Amino acid sequence: MDTGFGGMPDVGWLMQGLPGARIVARSNSREMQARLCALGTGLAVLPKPLGAVTPGLVEVNIGSEPPSRETWLGYHRDMKRLPRLRALVDLIVESAAMR
The missing domain is CATH 1.20.5 (Single alpha-helices involved in coiled-coils or other helix-helix interfaces)
Known part of the structure; x- marks a missing residue:
């Protein structure tokens, strides 16, 4: 997520669930986030339909459900x-x- 979206609930949820993670890329495009994750760049909170059609992605459970x-x-x-x-x-x- 780019800094303009840093206040969104899923950003806070991800940072709370993975406090030691470091940001390696930012984008406000979910498709770009999906592509970066498929290349092994990191993690992103994505809509399930996008994750389902993007080859190379694996759903990860970090211990709690993301915000709806x-x-x-x-x-x-x-x-x-x-x-x-x-x-x-x-x-x-x-x-x-x-x-």
Whole structure:
């Protein structure tokens, strides 16, 4: 994570769980963090879907669960009753609940 994101809950959680770790790279791009980890550069807190599709990554348990995140989905109120939108929202909610 770059210094602009140092106050995010997952950064504090990672630093608390691994107090002796040193920072070797910073990026606010989760994809770049995943690539660096796959190359053996270090550890990062990544979304599970990204970790699942990035070859070379291994999930590591540091003794506690990472902080959760809220996800917001916005759409125009005129589209609220559109069946295609409702189907998409249901799919996203179901998919997120499985993670």
